[in-house]
Amino acid sequence: xxxxxLDPRLELNPPLVTGGQTxxxxxxxxxxxxxxxxxxxxxxxxxxxxxxxMVLFACLGYLVTTGIGVWGNNVPVGWAWDITNFVWWxxxxxxxxxxxxxxxxxxxxxxxxxxxxxxAMTLFAVACAAIYxxxxxxxxxxxxxxxxxxxxxxxxxxxxxxxxxMWDVFxxxxxxxxxxxFWYVGLIPDLATLRDRAKTRIRQMIFGIMxxxxxxxxxxxxxxELAYLILAGISTPLVLSxxxxxxxxxxxxxxxxxHTTIFPPYFVAGAIFSxxxxxxxxxxxxxxxxxxxxxxxxHHLENMCKVMLATGMxxxxxxxxxxxxxxYSANPFERFAFQNRLFGPYWWAYWTxxxxxxxxxxxxxxxxxxxxxxxxxxxxIFINIGMWFERFVIIVTSLHRDFxxxxxxxxxxxxxxxGTFVGTIGLFMTLFLLFLRFLPAIxxxxxxxxxxxxxxxxxxxx
Amino acid sequence: MGLLDNxxxxxxxxxxxxxxxxxxxxxxxFDTPEDLMRAIRTVRTAGFTKLxxxxxxxxxxxxxxxxxxxxxxxxxxxxxxMLGLTAAVALQWWTGAWDYPVWVAGKPLxxxxxxxxxxxxxxxxxxAFGAVIGMLALNKLPQYYHPFFNYTRAAGAxxxxxxxxxxxxxxxxxxxxxxxxxxxxxxxxxELVEA
Numbered sequence: 001x002x003x004x005x006l007d008p009r010l011e012l013n014p015p016l017v018t019g020g021q022t023x024x025x026x027x028x029x030x031x032x033x034x035x036x037x038x039x040x041x042x043x044x045x046x047x048x049x050x051x052x053x054m055v056l057f058a059c060l061g062y063l064v065t066t067g068i069g070v071w072g073n074n075v076p077v078g079w080a081w082d083i084t085n086f087v088w089w090x091x092x093x094x095x096x097x098x099x100x101x102x103x104x105x106x107x108x109x110x111x112x113x114x115x116x117x118x119x120a121m122t123l124f125a126v127a128c129a130a131i132y133x134x135x136x137x138x139x140x141x142x143x144x145x146x147x148x149x150x151x152x153x154x155x156x157x158x159x160x161x162x163x164x165x166m167w168d169v170f171x172x173x174x175x176x177x178x179x180x181x182f183w184y185v186g187l188i189p190d191l192a193t194l195r196d197r198a199k200t201r202i203r204q205m206i207f208g209i210m211x212x213x214x215x216x217x218x219x220x221x222x223x224x225e226l227a228y229l230i231l232a233g234i235s236t237p238l239v240l241s242x243x244x245x246x247x248x249x250x251x252x253x254x255x256x257x258x259h260t261t262i263f264p265p266y267f268v269a270g271a272i273f274s275x276x277x278x279x280x281x282x283x284x285x286x287x288x289x290x291x292x293x294x295x296x297x298x299h300h301l302e303n304m305c306k307v308m309l310a311t312g313m314x315x316x317x318x319x320x321x322x323x324x325x326x327x328y329s330a331n332p333f334e335r336f337a338f339q340n341r342l343f344g345p346y347w348w349a350y351w352t353x354x355x356x357x358x359x360x361x362x363x364x365x366x367x368x369x370x371x372x373x374x375x376x377x378x379x380x381i382f383i384n385i386g387m388w389f390e391r392f393v394i395i396v397t398s399l400h401r402d403f404x405x406x407x408x409x410x411x412x413x414x415x416x417x418x419g420t421f422v423g424t425i426g427l428f429m430t431l432f433l434l435f436l437r438f439l440p441a442i443x444x445x446x447x448x449x450x451x452x453x454x455x456x457x458x459x460x461x462x
Numbered sequence: 463m464g465l466l467d468n469x470x471x472x473x474x475x476x477x478x479x480x481x482x483x484x485x486x487x488x489x490x491x492f493d494t495p496e497d498l499m500r501a502i503r504t505v506r507t508a509g510f511t512k513l514x515x516x517x518x519x520x521x522x523x524x525x526x527x528x529x530x531x532x533x534x535x536x537x538x539x540x541x542x543x544m545l546g547l548t549a550a551v552a553l554q555w556w557t558g559a560w561d562y563p564v565w566v567a568g569k570p571l572x573x574x575x576x577x578x579x580x581x582x583x584x585x586x587x588x589x590a591f592g593a594v595i596g597m598l599a600l601n602k603l604p605q606y607y608h609p610f611f612n613y614t615r616a617a618g619a620x621x622x623x624x625x626x627x628x629x630x631x632x633x634x635x636x637x638x639x640x641x642x643x644x645x646x647x648x649x650x651x652x653e654l655v656e657a
Binding site for chain 1: 495514515516517518519520521524525528530533535536539553554557558561562564566569576577579580582583584586587589590591593594596597598600601603604605606607608610611616617619620621622
């Protein structure tokens with residue numbers, strides 16, 4: 001062992017699977033989570049999450065039966081928490097695709113322990129995001145005719161495809177579908193593992209049907225690996241396009257504070273930043289709840305902290321650039337919009353955003369903080385909050401004081417606004433906990449592949 | 463239960479077909495991917511062609527060792543992407559400029575520039591369906607019966623065992639010889655498996 005510890009390669013590439021595990025240990029550790037009764041803490045977390053999800057359904061029921069006036073949106077702030085929450089949730093989803101697709105193409109092997117859970121997080125975040133545009137229509141059962149080009153008897157009209165809101169519909173629905181396909185393809189071999197380990201007939205049947213009769217033959221793996229590579233290849237530009245198109249919702253308008261060419265890259269960086277924060281929040285909890293220290297190592301978490309530091313710096317740089325351009329444009333409305341952000345009635349939201357997004361990640365310059373679970377957990381929560389405020393600041397401060405001072409206003413959320421937002425967090429956590437409980441939360445076959453190359457290099461094979 | 467029994471789900475433990483003496487082949491069971499690769503090379507050198515390996519994770523270089531051609535999936539996906547692109551152009555042009563033209567802000571009824579986002583998204587969407595459905599079709603999945611599952615240690619292939627099957631349809635197949643060959647190569651459990 002001593003000579004391995006001195007090997008300089010290990011200094012650069014610490015082992016991703018620790019504790020001297022075998023292939024069978026990996027199978028056992030991950031499958032056991034789905035086979036044994038969950039720990040008590042799971043039930044506690046599930047109970048709270050389910051309760052919050054009920055709040056969501058109550059709020060949505062009230063909204064549908066009463067009207068969208070139950071939200072605080074009103075002239076001049078026609079878009080408020082609904083779109084803030086929508087953009088926030090979509091952004092969170094981006095880390096999942098980044099980990100599963102972009103890090104795959106860059107051959108970052110450390111992604112394997114976290115990609116499954118991060119992809120699941122993407123799916124649930126997209127589901128939470130989709131609630132807002134669907135329900136802000138007020139009549140969600142008709143929304144399908146308004147959002148998608150469906151021949152219909154209501155409108156006798158087609159959608160305006162020159163509107164970025166239509167691009168958004170296509171971007172989000174494609175993103176949700178492709179993420180679901182990618183996630184399920186990754187699951188197939190692991191579902192077969194669960195099928196082959198099943199102790200009861202009902203588990204055998206469920207996982208047998210879900211895994212499509214997967215055998216893991218070399219021919220199957222050949223097509224499978226290529227399908228996985230192609231999905232990663234197309235998901236990479238897709239994820240960049242999704243938040244770019246979300247930013248077009250704002251950038252193609254002529255409102256000071258929104259009409260900015262920097263928005264697409266700025267939104268994408270912010271999305272990855274917030275998404276990684278959410279992955280760290282969830283992974284530290286899952287790792288602690290199920291004792292996965294040998295599979296989700298400190299090395300994995302440290303890498304995610306580095307990504308947060310990098311994207312946090314990009315976001316901070318974008319804030320500065322926005323101000324420079326507002327000043328340099330010499331446009332009085334543009335300059336006013338940005339002064340109003342800093343020192344106007346919403347100054348508290350702006351400075352919360354800066355503290356959480358620009359100052360908080362600076363701690364990650366220090367290795368000590370990057371490897372401390374409590375520090376990264378707390379900072380990830382701050383970043384989640386900061387990124388919510390970023391969207392709130394962009395949306396609400398740009399709207400509440402427009403060109404005519406006579407029509408200025410101030411937005412206050414209603415209790416239904418708050419209940420809906422907290423409720424989507426409950427729905428998200430409920431779905432995530434169910435996923436942890438019933439499906440392999442770590443990609444079993446992929447971890448074995450990483451373990452295989454690790455064993456080869458330990459033997460000096462490469 | 464009756465319906466599922468008729469489907470002959472082999473992993474439910476009722477897979478063995480009765481009557482005629484037809485065999486899928488001989489399956490051997492190896493400890494490591496390296497042992498499996500060595501076995502594949504030896505068996506191929508010995509002239510066997512109808513092979514199949516079963517592994518818990520994809521093994522680098524196994525396709526070359528088995529003499530497998532490249533997967534045609536890329537071509538399928540490219541076709542789907544082009545279909546998505548065409549569909550997006552047709553949709554936006556037909557709805558906006560042909561079926562119900564509405565002038566908005568004096569802009570052209572159809573132009574490529576504002577159509578690009580949806581052209582991109584639909585290309586990606588159809589590519590993804592092409593990749594997944596194409597992969598399943600090339601692998602003939604879902605397939606709930608396969609003679610492989612009659613092997614008593616088939617479950618090892620999704621855990622930590624590396625299996626090699628020499629199929630009975632191989633012209634050189636002789637069950638006793640093949641069994642001996644796999645055992646000599648290090649197979650821990652060699653079995654003649656029914657079809």
